[in-house]
Amino acid sequence: MTRFLPVSNPDFMPPEHLRAIQEQRFLRTVHHVYRNVPWYRDKMRDHGVSIDEIRSLDDISKLPFIVKTDLRDTYPFGMFAVPMSEIVRLHASSGTTGKPIVVSYTQSDLDVWKRVVARALASFGVNNGDTLQNSFGYGLFTGGLGLHGGGEKHGVSVIPISGGNTERQIMLMRDFHATVISCTPSYFIHLMDKAREMGIKIADLSLRIGVFGAEPWTDEMRKRIESEAGIKAYDIYGLTEIVGPGVGAECTEQAGPHIFEDHFYPEIIDPDTLQPLPDGEFGELVFTTLSKKAMPLLRYRTRDITRIIPERCACGRTLRRIARISHRSDDMFIVRGVNVFPGQIESALLTLEGTLPNYQIILTRDNGLDNIEVQVELVPEKFDDTLKSLEALQKTISDKIQHTIGIRVKVKLVEPNRIPKSEGKAKRVVDQRNL
């Protein structure tokens, strides 16, 4: 028999109560990093702000921002605020070359993470009679272990299948009677297509809820998934630097992710002037972690563009919501859940002979699955080569890029001067996915 879990739920806290918790945790976090991380002391000194000036949450705007390169510059452990003996888990951002962003967790950090993911699952209507097929990748990526820990905490039966091997996924989904699946929305669309090819209708199986995130997706995709698979599709948001999945999650109203504000304090800033913007206005999302011990972050710029939805949600949660993330303020793009910077593709190309440093990345979505085509200009001499040698070059480039970013791309060789040269910043990425 299915028992609904009791929800002793901080999601519905009175706003004054929430604010008091945020304030207390914020001040504790600022003092914790100030005491334990020399980087923060230097940064605050350079910014001309003394620790004594930070007396309430309103003083947050006096603090400097943290950006991704700060985390690269302090690689690997320069932002840790506790000794290694207290750290029980390390994760890192996706991308297979270059220095990743490293994040760490104490036992209590893992506990907070599990709790927020459990709260996300509760808000989707998942309960302990459910079986969760967790098709997010396990490993350094936070998706797999994040949903895993939260699923167990919530009391559901977790199938730690990870990503890939789609036919097997479909077989287990059917045989294990999975009722919930978690993965990127584009992978789920691929899974639906594969099931159709295999003569299996997902709508005839036990699946009832999809937990989708790690990449932008649209309401059109949601409608397609819901009608074809006969499930409810919910958005879960997060990023490695802050905790992983579970920074925010939709409720059954499906009206934008609620931020778990008692642990992650959101601000929206103008990405050019860096000034805070009022609720309702679009800008860049910035987070301050309120309860992390191993690697707290103060005012981390996510680069995600969104707005805080000022209206209270019909579900009654007091946690504020954000509009679903549709794009970023940097040139990073996300394909099949993998974060890619054009520079990674560029550096792969630069190591190969026969190509010019003029390239363009075309992103398309075919039946819900993202494809990358990299168009590369050849040096003029190369263009007269035999078809065979051009095919070999095409394959070498494709292999090289796959080795660098971890996913297969289609390579198209084009003649010199085919790719439009821009006057200013080169337009490296042409996103035709209509996100």
Ligand code: DLL
């Ligand atoms: O993608 C963590 C995650 C795993 C979230 C599983 C949800 C589910 P990163 O690899 O660090 O972490 O990528 C973080 O992905 O800044 C957004 O740009 C994007 N992103 C994450 N969730 C969503 C979402 C994980 N629901 C970056 N909608 C973020 C749109 C999302 N974009």
